[in-house]
Amino acid sequence: MTMNLMRHSELYANRLIAVLLICLCTIAGIAIADTVRDDLFEALKNATTEAEAKSIERDIWQSWIEAAPTPQLKSKVESAMRKREQYDFQGGRDILDEVVKEAPSYAEGWNQRAFILFLQGNYEASLNDIERVLELEPRHFGALSGKAMIYMTLGRVKLGQETLREAVEIHPYLQERSMLIKPKGVDL
DSSP: OHHHHHHHHHHHHHHHHHHHHHHHHHHHTOSOHHHHHHHHHHHHHTOOSHHHHHHHHHHHHHHHHHTOSSHHHHHHHHHHHHHHHTTOHHHHHHHHHHHHHHOTTOHHHHHHHHHHHHHTTOHHHHHHHHHHHHHHOTTOHHHHHHHHHHHHHTTOHHHHHHHHHHHHHHOTTOGGGGGOOOOTTOOO
16 A cells, blocks of 8 residues: 555656646747656556546646647637637637647647537548647647547548557557457457
């Protein structure tokens, strides 16, 4: 019990340090956030419980948002996300159009727009944005999951399953893992 508590405390402390470093890097403009994210992805892959994985997942999502090149762009993305939550998809999309124009190398701007495009039923445009996200951040399990959902929605189930398996390799506790079809004769 004590060893388990020590391990949990150590993991929590490491994640807290990682998130603080990402925040400092954003403020200082230092490019070590990728190293911090590497540590978070390693922790995610080695998580032993769903609760632990969800906590790490939140830290990764926060790091993606914090990677905005300026505080103004981060604010725009957060504003677009609020609009999306209020079902103002077009309002959110308009903001994200500005974000990707102003910061074409900011993966989360593209990802958030891809999500809104998906919600609007514009699957081809969403897939195009997802491809850009994955060029910028190949481990973006959210983009991979979205890509899988689009493929399956379009009836391309085999491709959707392959893509979802890629996402689950990165994030073993990904919520959408329940959509994986178990191959005959294989235990998942």
